[in-house]
Amino acid sequence: MENTVNPHFARVTVNSSTDFTITNEGFRGMGIKEGQSYAFSVWARREDGTSGTLRVDIVSKEGKILGSSEIQIAGKEWKNYSVNLASKGTDAKASVSLVFKGKGVTDVDMISLFPQDTWKQRPGGLRKDLVQLLADMKPGFVRFPGGCIVEGFGLDTRYQWKKTVGDINQREMIKNRWNDEFKHRPAPDYYQTFGLGFYEYFQLAEDIGAAPLPILNCGMACQFNSAEVVPLNELDPYLQDALDLIEFANGSAQSKWGKVRAEMGHPESFNLKYLGIGNEQWGPQYIDRYKIFADAIHARYPEIKLVSSAGPTADGELFNFASNELKELKADIVDEHYYQKPEWFLSNAGRYDSYDRNGPRIFAGEYAAQSVATVSPENKNNWLCAMSEAAFMTGLERNADVVYMASYAPLFAHTDGWQWTPDLIWFDNLSSFGTPNYYVQKLFSVNKGTRIVSLLSNSHAVEGENGLFASAVIDDQSHELILKLVNTNQQTTNVELEVKGSLKRNGQARVWKMNAQPDAVNSLENPQAIAPKESTLAVSGNKLALVLDKQSFSVVRIPLK
Missing domain, CATH: 2.60.40.1180 (Golgi alpha-mannosidase II)
Known part of the structure; x- marks a missing residue:
């Protein structure tokens, strides 16, 4: 049976005795370490039902074979084949080559190479050094899958959590909205395969002792891009996604979506308490949709606290409108974002001293001092920015009765694949490091008080x-x-x-x-x-x-x- 979710695969036809090779170079190369073992897997079949040999090579940037093994592909039906390869060297820009030996037609799909030494040694799991940097912070929550990624450039590329759970090979690949967002750093090879999906995010939060905070699309695409919206009378599928997500996270293993969670290996509840409705949306269109979501969710799950949006800026007409409307609606938690110069953070350390103690709680959901200007590719994670954030955070802590949660953003950036800076943690294919901003965040996080x-x-x-x-x-x-x-x-x-x-x-x-x-x-x-x-x-x-x-x-x- 063909895969209707991911219908595309590679068909390799060899008509001569000469071997044929295809190469998977990964995303900006593959980081391979000497002495480590790597799990290779592929879905494959032979068109005529015969048997054929597939050699798998880990190849360095210079063309040296670091590890190799052979697999026998047999039969007309799709099967998953796997083999472990030990590396004889270290290379930050390695690739995987599939060498088809002998005549015949072979179909291949879902070609994958993963280190076996992952976080908690999970097959196909997360990179251990990156998760360890998070765990060392002892965070109170993990917000996922991000901000603008939830909205999509248009609603057709919005993040849909149901397409990110279940079997990996049944998760539909889509174009990443950052693929061509920034003209100064285009990334035409940037796609989402959802090997990291909502189940894995919930699992990550649980692993590091953090509360999960998923963010869902509220029927609005990014207002900086297409600004596409779903009519209010057509919101039902979006509302159902929200209700089903709560069931997926907290429902019994006998419920429809709790059963999906249980079959993935987690029969117990993920203890979801918070849910974000939209990201950085603004204006009457957002308020109208938020009301509908809040009424529907609170009617069935009154214990769930909803995070609402105050818009993309920390002040001005849009911010004031959203703040006033959400206060009138008695919103649970309002998400405020600020990407500003260091001077702003210093002058706003007392921002929450005068906030209404009877109004909504505040989530400082995205903030980072910008050394040059917002969205500038020249921004640096320098000490001046980190120090100004520390000064600002003393005000967040002093007003913890109002400021319920806070998180620096963005979290991770690849040294070869970034589009936005500054970022909290940087990494390449082999190593990673925390910025000065990271250590400021960590000092606050591991030194929380009780009053x-x-x-x-x-x-x-x-x-x-x-x-x-x-x-x-x-x-x-x-x-x-x-x-x-x-x-x-x-x-x-x-x-x-x-x-x-x-x-x-x-x-x-x-x-x-x-x-x-x-x-x-x-x-x-x-x-x-x-x-x-x-x-x-x-x-x-x-x-x-x-x-x-x-x-x-x-x-x-x-x-x-």
């Missing part, structure tokens, strides 16, 4: 006075006071703190510091040029003297009685 406490200077929050920004929390589990302090000054600053409450007698505070020149960056060659340096500090009584290096970010964990 906020006031940190005042002259009866005011420390948010830019004398170039200093700060926040404070208490961790009731470890009995520690945790301070985050940013010194944006060009000189070292001495700070004396008086703690209302007793510090542990003869205690040792743990201190992490980051500082560098404003334009300094990390790289593959020097991945920790800017990274936290840990030290200790003796404390006693209720006073604490700190020396804040120039243009620095510090985290201090102080033991309490």
Whole structure:
């Protein structure tokens, strides 16, 4: 039976005794490491039912064979064939060659090579070093599959979660909306095969102890592109996708979509609590559609918290309209985005001090300081940007009663395949590194408290006075006071703190510091040029003297009685 979802395959006809070779070069090459084992698989058949030999070679960029094995293809029916290949060398730009030996007609499809050493050793799983960087952050949630990818250039290329679950070979490939989005870095070979789909995203969130936050299309394509919308009276399929997704995530293994999840290997619920309706949409068209989604979802699943959109900017007419409308609708969580210059982040550290405590919770869903300008390919993940984000985040933490969630974006970028910068984590085919921004995010994430406490200077929050920004929390589990302090000054600053409450007698505070020149960056060659340096500090009584290096970010964990 032919595959109606993915009807295309390669037919190779060999009419002579000369071998014929086809090559899969991967996406910007394949990273192969010496001594590692790689799982090759292919769906194949022989047109006349005979048997034929297929040799599989891992080939270096220079043409050297790093690993090889043979498979016997037999019969007219499609079958999955697999073999493991051990690599005799390392190459960042390797490829896989299929050598068809002898006469005959062979059909092949779903050609795949995966390292066996994946995250949790799952076949066809995620790249271990990239997931480890995420896990080390101890994130509270994972937002997936992204933002604009949900919308699509047009609705025909929107992200449809149902097409990303089930058997890999039944997941329909589509063009990626970033394929030709940016003229300065076109990527005509960029497609979505959905080997990484919603099941894998849920699994990833569970693996690293994070809450899943899926984002769904609300019947609107990207308003910067086609701005295509579904009429309100034709939204039912989109609404059903949302309701079915909740069943897929949380439903019993006997329910229609819970059964799909169970058959994929996860009979237990994924414990979904949050669901995003649209990404970065704006205007009355969005509000009208959000109302319909909210009514339908809350009627059946009142426990699910919905994330709504305040639009693509942090202020202005569109933002104000969305914020006011969503407040009137008593929205659960409103997603605000800001890609701005470092100066904006410094001047907006107090942004949420005056937000209505009775209004919707805020999700700072996408933000990153732009060293040059928004969308500029010249943006860098430099220390000035990271430090300004740290200053801004002290305001997020200080207002944690309003700001419910926050996430830097974008998350990952390939050094050869990026289109947008800055990005939190960079990688090539063999290695990866966290930016200074990554380490700022990590220091906040792994040093969360259980309650906020006031940190005042002259009866005011420390948010830019004398170039200093700060926040404070208490961790009731470890009995520690945790301070985050940013010194944006060009000189070292001495700070004396008086703690209302007793510090542990003869205690040792743990201190992490980051500082560098404003334009300094990390790289593959020097991945920790800017990274936290840990030290200790003796404390006693209720006073604490700190020396804040120039243009620095510090985290201090102080033991309490």
